[in-house]
Amino acid sequence: MIGIKSLLKHSAVVAAVCGVSFLMCGVTSCSEDDGAVPPVPQPDGATAYITRVLDFMPAVGQFTNTMPAYEEGDTQETMNEKVLAAIGNNNRGLISLGGYGGYVTVGFDHTIENKPGLRDFRVLGNAFYSASNPNPDAPVGGSCEPGIIRVAYDKNKNGRPDEDEWYEIAGSAHEDPAQEAWYQLAEDSGNDVNLYTDYEITYYRPAQEPETDEEKQSYIRWEDNRGNSGYKAKNAFHNQSYFPQWFEGDELTFRGTCLPQNGIDESGQGSYFILYKFRYGYADNETNTNNESSIDIDWAVDGKGQKVYLPGVDFVMIYTGVNQENGWLGECSTEISGVEDLHVLGEEIPTRE
Ligand SMILES: [Ca+2]
Ligand SMILES: [Ca+2]
Ligand SMILES: [Ca+2]
Numbered sequence: 001m002i003g004i005k006s007l008l009k010h011s012a013v014v015a016a017v018c019g020v021s022f023l024m025c026g027v028t029s030c031s032e033d034d035g036a037v038p039p040v041p042q043p044d045g046a047t048a049y050i051t052r053v054l055d056f057m058p059a060v061g062q063f064t065n066t067m068p069a070y071e072e073g074d075t076q077e078t079m080n081e082k083v084l085a086a087i088g089n090n091n092r093g094l095i096s097l098g099g100y101g102g103y104v105t106v107g108f109d110h111t112i113e114n115k116p117g118l119r120d121f122r123v124l125g126n127a128f129y130s131a132s133n134p135n136p137d138a139p140v141g142g143s144c145e146p147g148i149i150r151v152a153y154d155k156n157k158n159g160r161p162d163e164d165e166w167y168e169i170a171g172s173a174h175e176d177p178a179q180e181a182w183y184q185l186a187e188d189s190g191n192d193v194n195l196y197t198d199y200e201i202t203y204y205r206p207a208q209e210p211e212t213d214e215e216k217q218s219y220i221r222w223e224d225n226r227g228n229s230g231y232k233a234k235n236a237f238h239n240q241s242y243f244p245q246w247f248e249g250d251e252l253t254f255r256g257t258c259l260p261q262n263g264i265d266e267s268g269q270g271s272y273f274i275l276y277k278f279r280y281g282y283a284d285n286e287t288n289t290n291n292e293s294s295i296d297i298d299w300a301v302d303g304k305g306q307k308v309y310l311p312g313v314d315f316v317m318i319y320t321g322v323n324q325e326n327g328w329l330g331e332c333s334t335e336i337s338g339v340e341d342l343h344v345l346g347e348e349i350p351t352r353e
Contacts, residue, residue: 101254
């Protein structure tokens with residue numbers, strides 16, 4: 001799928017991002033419970049994989065309505081079922097979250113335990129490294145399309161992730177964007193290298209699907225809360241609607257953290273884009289076999305960026321974290337192939353120092 005994705009990603013899609021509103025990071029710290037919560041018992045027969053898909057809303061993107069495929073009559077419920085068929089139960093299919101903000105929320109048949117000193121789960125994507133970056137001195141990169149991860153512990157045991165149960169995993173750029181190896185390179189090439197904790201973007205439903213080239217360039221209007229706006233174009237390679245077809249509203253708004261733009265045209269002529277790797281803590285940012293594709297629940301923070309203690313997580317949400325168009329590659333879009341409980345798999349991966 002990796003190679004296919006890279007071949008499929010084509011052509012300049014002009015601007016940016018979108019969204020249905022999703023939950024803001026919880027603001028209630030549960031740190032006062034530190035030490036008082038007993039270890040989470042693991043039921044016999046628990047599977048390491050996704051067993052539920054609670055929600056799926058990709059942002060506007062060239063793979064929206066195709067990964068998974070929308071068919072006439074589909075609803076949010078049937079789309080969730082398609083996502084489960086793709087990425088649940090170790091099926092290892094692939095879904096695309098589209099541009100910035102697009103998300104999926106998944107659950108499991110048990111609570112993933114937060115074991116001290118260890119990473120607890122892995123998020124599978126389709127990130128890969130470039131073997132032929134024209135820039136010989138560059139740091140590791142290729143197709144790294146980071147998704148931000150949120151986790152929820154079902155503290156009130158109602159079987160749902162309530163708004164005050166969500167916390168965000170603070171990845172490396174949450175800690176300090178300037179420590180990414182490609183930071184200066186990206187700034188020098190004109191990228192926005194800031195991290196925004198209160199980003200919001202709205203996509204507006206197109207009145208109709210475009211036919212002429214001119215209509216394709218002004219396909220889907222977007223606006224963010226930083227004074228930016230523009231149109232998302234339809235490219236020549238993907239002709240389906242880029243606006244989620246089962247969503248009935250006219251405005252799709254996403255809110256969350258927005259990461260520094262990590263894509264750079266290393267050819268200087270628009271032919272070879274490298275999407276550089278963040279150090280840790282994101283989805284679809286690292287190869288699936290690398291330990292940095294796995295997450296320690298202890299990295300969760302509240303809405304103020306303060307660390308929280310969670311005994312485990314029952315729900316994981318992943319949303320595309322970068323708002324950037326990369327020439328013919330199109331928008332930075334996180335892809336997800338699965339989530340795995342490392343403890344059920346018997347894998348012991350130490351946390352970071
Ligand atoms: Ca842990
Ligand atoms: Ca709950
Ligand atoms: Ca990807």
